[in-house]
Amino acid sequence: MAYEKPLPEPDGDRKPFWDGCKEHKLSFQKCKECDHVRWPPSITCPKCYSQQTEWIQAGGHGKVYSYVVYHQAFHPAFKDDLPYVVAVVELEEGPHILTNIVGCSHDKVKCDMPVEVTWEDVTEECSLPKFQPVNS
Numbered sequence: 001m002a003y004e005k006p007l008p009e010p011d012g013d014r015k016p017f018w019d020g021c022k023e024h025k026l027s028f029q030k031c032k033e034c035d036h037v038r039w040p041p042s043i044t045c046p047k048c049y050s051q052q053t054e055w056i057q058a059g060g061h062g063k064v065y066s067y068v069v070y071h072q073a074f075h076p077a078f079k080d081d082l083p084y085v086v087a088v089v090e091l092e093e094g095p096h097i098l099t100n101i102v103g104c105s106h107d108k109v110k111c112d113m114p115v116e117v118t119w120e121d122v123t124e125e126c127s128l129p130k131f132q133p134v135n136s
């Protein structure tokens with residue numbers, strides 16, 4: 001069955017991130033001057049304005065920084081997922097990324113909850129990073 005939800009459009013500065021996702025790797029730019037790891041990608045570091053950058057691979061662990069539970073589908077393709085969780089996850093390396101929390105009931109999600117990345121291979125060209133509670 002065709003994937004009917006919107007897909008990312010990997011272009012420009014974002015392409016290395018989405019290319020990494022295809023291989024189930026979370027890749028971020030790290031400033032070579034001040035070590036700030038940033039998201040979204042950009043030409044200059046938002047902390048020190050250096051353009052000296054390298055791509056690093058994040059470990060995929062973090063915590064729920066903030067979240068909302070969607071009870072209404074604002075796109076018809078999400079209707080069967082209701083209720084679902086849209087969250088900002090703070091990765092151990094620092095970046096905050098917008099994602100979904102999966103693998104647990106929406107009413108179990110809490111701020112500061114430890115989570116780890118899990119991959120949803122939605123098309124041959126696209127894998128989406130989602131997060132699930134760490135089983136400890």
Ligand SMILES: [Zn+2]
Nearest residue numbers: 031034045048
């Ligand atoms: Zn910097």
